[in-house]
Amino acid sequence: MKNIVKKENAVSRQFLGVDFVVLSIGKDTMVTKMLYKTTDNVPFHNHPNEQSGYIISGQYRLKFGGSEYLLSEGDTYSIPADVSHSIEIIEAGEVVDVFSPIRQDYL
Template identity: 85%
Template sequence: MKNVVKKEDFVSKQFLGVDFVVLSIGKDSMVTKMLYKSTDNVPFHQHPNEQSGYVISGKYNLKFGGQEYPLSEGDSYSIPANVEHSITIIEAGEVVDVFTPIRQDYL
């Protein structure tokens, strides 16, 4: 567990070509900050983690459950576990994501 993590100690990672940092890890949840570039592409995928997010900056199209959701600064979302979803980056930016349980592939 990393309950408190100073910004100079953030761990940089990559998933499907997208850069992100692990912000903190609790007993059952994980907080990350996605650093989306305009050239990033996150195709449909699913994982056994509920994913909730908050858009700090940028513009995106999030797809899941047969719907498409345009997102921009200040918007938030929650994707149930095991539900296929994708995100198209319209404008580069940052998104904070919380995963429950912890994403083992992000450690």
């Protein structure tokens, strides 16, 4: 468990070609910062983790539950566990995501 992580100690990772950093990890939650580029492609996928996010910068088209949402700086979202979703990167930027439970495939 990493309750406190200084930015210089954040662990860089990649998933589906998207760069991100693992920030804090608690008993039941994980915080990550996604570093989206316009060339990134996140196709429909699902996972057993609830996912909530906050848009720091950039512009995105998030699709899930039969709807699509145009998101930009200051917007937030929550995707229930096991729900198929995708994200299109319209403008490069950063997004903070919180997962519960911890995503084992991000460790």
